[in-house]
Amino acid sequence: MSPLVPLYAQIDDAALEAMASKGIVRRARADATNVQFESIGTDEIVGTIEGATVRLDAKGLAKARCTCPAATLCRHKVAVVFALRTQAGEPAAAPAADIDWPARLAAFDRKVLLKAVGKTGLREALRLSALAEATNVDAGPLTLKVVLRLKAEEIEVAIPGQGDFGSVVSSLPERRRPAGHAAAILAARRHFGHDAIELDDTEAASDQVMLAPDPALLGVMQDVVCRAYAQGFAVPSRALEERLMLLAVSSRAEAMPRLSATLRRIAEGLEQRRARNVNHDPVELLRELAFAHALLFAVSQTKDDARLRKLAGTVRAEYEPIGDVELIGLGATMFETITGAVGVTGHFVEPATGRRFTATLARSTTHDTRFDPREAYRTQAVWGHTLARLSSSTFRLAGAQASSSGRLSLSQTSRAEAIQPFKPVRELVATWTQEASLAALAHLSWHGLADHLSRSFAPTLDAPPPSAQPVVLLPSRIAPVAFDDLSQRLRWPLMDAGGAWISLTLDHDDEGRGLGARRIAALEAALGDGGSKRPFAIVAIARLDAGKLVLEPMALWSDSQIALDFPERAAAPGKDVVSRIMAGLRRTVAQFAPPPPADVTVRQTAQLLQGGVDALIGFAEAGLHASTRERLLAPLAKTYQLASLPPLAQLVSRTIASRDSDTSAAALATAQGLFTLQSFTSRLQVWT
Template sequence: MSDLIPLYAQIEDTTLEAMASKGIVRRGRADAANVQFEAIGADEIVGKVEGATVRLDDKGLAKARCSCPAATICRHKIAVVFALRTQAGEPPATPAVEIDWPARLAAFDRKVLQGAVGKTGLREAIRLLALAETTTIEPGQLSLRVMLKSNAEEIEVAIPAEGDFNAVVSGLPERRRPAGHAAAILAARRHFGHDAIELDEPEPATDQKGFVPDGPLLAVMRDTLCRAYAQGFAVPSRALEERLMLLAVSSRAEAMPRLSTSLRRIAEGLEQRRLRNVNHDAAELLREIAFSHALLHALSQTNDDARLRRLAGTVRAEYEPIGDINLIGLGATIFETIAGAVGVTGHFVEPATGRRFTTTLARGTTHDTRFDPRDAYRNQAIWGQTLARLASASFRLSGAQASSTGRLSLSQTSRAEAIQPFKPDRESVAAWTVDHNAPLADLVHLSWPMLAGHLSRCFAPSLDSPAVAAQPVVLLPSRIAPVAFDDLTQRLRWPLMDASGAWLSLTLDHDDEGRGLGARRIAALEAALGDAGNKRPFAIVAMARPEAGRMVLEPMALWGETQSSLDFPERSPAQAGDVVSRIMAGLRRTVAQFAPPPPADITMRQTSQLLGNGVDALIGFAESGLHASARERLLVPLAKTYQLASLDPLAQLLSRTTATSHNNDTASAALAAAQGLFTMQSFTSRLQVWS
């Protein structure tokens, strides 16, 4: 019998679930009966299942190869492992010798861990452990299961009873495994009473008042970003991703957290491109590289201490105590990111200051079938309560901790107290807007032109401060028109009029991606507005965000006799073909009688199209490897077009790109042009208001 069979047959279910998920393991078990072995040799095992070919060698399951396009441990590899169990015979129910886990973990001392992951990897592992709000250690028959749960993600790692650091497994992306595995070992060591591991020299405290950028480090980062543009779009490589991650976690980069975070995002974007992830967005990757390049340039050219500190970002703990605060729940939304994270976010406001806060229950991947955001919203406890109760209540949060961006910690030391249902009415909400200097004046809006101005200021681009991703606003319309659904664009439009007769439009996209959030929200909104038993809402809570050169308002919750959340309706939306659907179909046909359609803004549309063409051209130039023929074909005509369109600054930036010959200089000029394009897109984003 091949020596490789026991190597794989002894892998227990706990380890397989840590590498993939329970769902994939369950499917792999079912597929095991269909596995056909082409070869079982001393050096390699080759198995086929459902057209996929799996190759196993002595490097372990994490290094196994499969012909299917899955980027992680797939069900085909799991199926072959189960088939090999059958070949070897199922292992006994209990191990012959009880595993001495304290002794096993004692072998992973500081010297061993630092030798395995390096000083930067060990530093990142210590950070991950510090961010973990809960840790779970579960000894199994042949492995130790470790789970680190933070506000952002849940890391699950399996530590086998034998083997070195390379034997530790998880479902983490390859670039994140060293630090994630080391963090799990540190957590297990702490659980079994071992001394904490620290770096061999203390990290110097960063004095932000005397912050001075590291010139050589900035030069290395700039060169790497130029390579990311010049090579990453054409021939993405793992080496370039690792280089960016090493720069991001270096001790000197930690003094510039905004730059460090951006480098991580670029590494993740390049990885998605290399793995041909269907959710990869080339424009967003270019935006992130251009932003980092511009931030590096500003850091290297600025002498003002105050601006340097703003550019670098505040070096502070992930969360800081902010004492006891009174909050009002504005609602909650479900989200799913391009990277696969899924969760639910609650939105709150502090009436005393007007500051917005959020808290999130999430998982880093949709493969975790144990997590459902709707179930977490209704049943998972935060601060001693459920998010379903707090999202529509006023309460005091004692012992609150928050990040600089307003994210609230889910620490068990914080408690929600004095909870009262929040029952808004039009008069009390409108009173918040009486004084324009009041804390809540920027939250509630009666005038759409004033709202447009507020959002333009809120989302104005600036290198000196992080961009605002989304902003909740409360709209108090004087008139509400029926919803209209555009079958061509698959977008719902909901016109609202203010007291002066100005109109704006809330929108919802009907998308079938991920969990179909857009379709669910449209159905919930139509059901709420079409129910004759409910009065029209007096206020709408909406999320505002810039998107592709325009400002988008998406409804989140409706305030009327009751509060209704589109992602969490009190009852399931009615099925198509019933009375409500027929009523809504009639309202769609007559919507033009209630609200005039938005006028075509030809000038803004043409500008947006020109800017989009520039982004596409720079991506195409990068995909060609900065080839001279692509420059002549894509960039030279575009520079002339911008000059004719009176966009002289953009024309000059593109002209610099066409005037250079060295690859690094060309890439640097192209990234400067990209930053100019994205900045112009941000400035032209505006909320459309019409009469």
């Protein structure tokens, strides 16, 4: 008898239902009598039913092939399994001895799971397990069925009595199986009283002694990224998304976290495009593809280990001890991402060095209703105290640990000591502008601020740009705030001692938690009362927004710190209140501050670069058709040559002249050039 027959005959109904559904299993059982076997060999079993051909091999039912168009486990495959049971004489009806499920689950220890799914997969499994509102574990004669009930879905997984991690089955999409199966195993281990498995991110540094990228893997990734550009814009497919996600969660890719993260974002962007999601941004998808292509090329060509580590990046929350540090709290902000992550971040500065740090309390999904970032800010202990207290105090953090990006570890081994409320004083903050360590934080001159931010956000492939950077502004004059109906954005002009102006902005965003509307309401409450003192300093967050550098107010300093996300008094952002506030803000500020002039040169350059990005997207949407090269790319090359941008003209010309097999790579190199130049032109606007 073929060794494949008992392999498939031992798959019981519980496992089949976990992979498909009860209805498919019931129908397949009735169809099993119609199965005809073309061959039953040692390497492959071939069966036919109703014109469909099913091929089974040693890889298991999840990897079985069928000629029918079903995207998931079809009834033809299940029918062949039932037919093999009959041929084997139904030996799996009852096991000779009961399965020792606690011992079976004990075999899936931390080492085994890490080897099977990697740190990224185990981290996601821990998240899924924590989010499960209820867990059912049902031990059958041959299979342990585990059901995780989350708020948005149910995950049903079958763990057979024998086999390694690959023998675990479910109906999850292929890219979600590793984490989903690991989450079910974690839940089953907990059910049988085993110790919890945890992932300590600080071990990542010791795990990676030498970084030696696999050339074959890099070549596969490069090919998939190029196919994502060539096909993803025109005909996005689930198979391409699955391939990208599998590459992203592979253990070798985990040694290159920046690359792994961008492959995930590409897969998510393709999924949004295929589903016609309103949040899909084709420009951001092209940006991620261009970056991945450039990063893969740089990694494959770099031999220097130090630069390789920079290109690869560090794993999330890789902390190193930095000793005891004296910190000043600059304030705190809430955030909510488009993917559903919510949280609050406290910002701190070490006056001795000027290094800025952050501490974040967050959850990766809004489905965790037990977490409220406002409540966590006021009540959750951080180093023995609340973030509300620490973000407006001076203190010493003993036993501090920080990542290379300045993120502080919330480990209980660190303790906040010698805490004193921080009372901002104009004279004190003014001296910061003269101190070498704090000159990059506090600014009296807007031109100097613009130069500093240009250096901070300058594009480089070796390291990601900072997501945000706090700065302290000391204006000599503050104009009233005004609201623009067209852009739905609040503008707040500030003048420096030299007569130069900049504008802080806040978007009126009432989606989700309505953070934008709340901030505008809090700012109006702080500035609109004629009896309150105007701030002498404003803590703002600088960040890149759609290729432009923007400044958003975070906290106001007068006699005390006023955090816009956590004001002592602010109107709730209800529709009536916000409408009243907006009506009050619709005033002209021209009599107080000159409007920002139209920078014709920057605008023309931005339009030229955006035109190139749009052309490359159109080229991809047309399937890289030859006629589209002449229609979209040829005029672009001439335009860049006439605009004194010869490097871009050469990149576009190379794309036009490339062979079909090299077109995607050449187009992505052109896109990276466009986005890099866009970053260099994203300078803070200063006017007089």
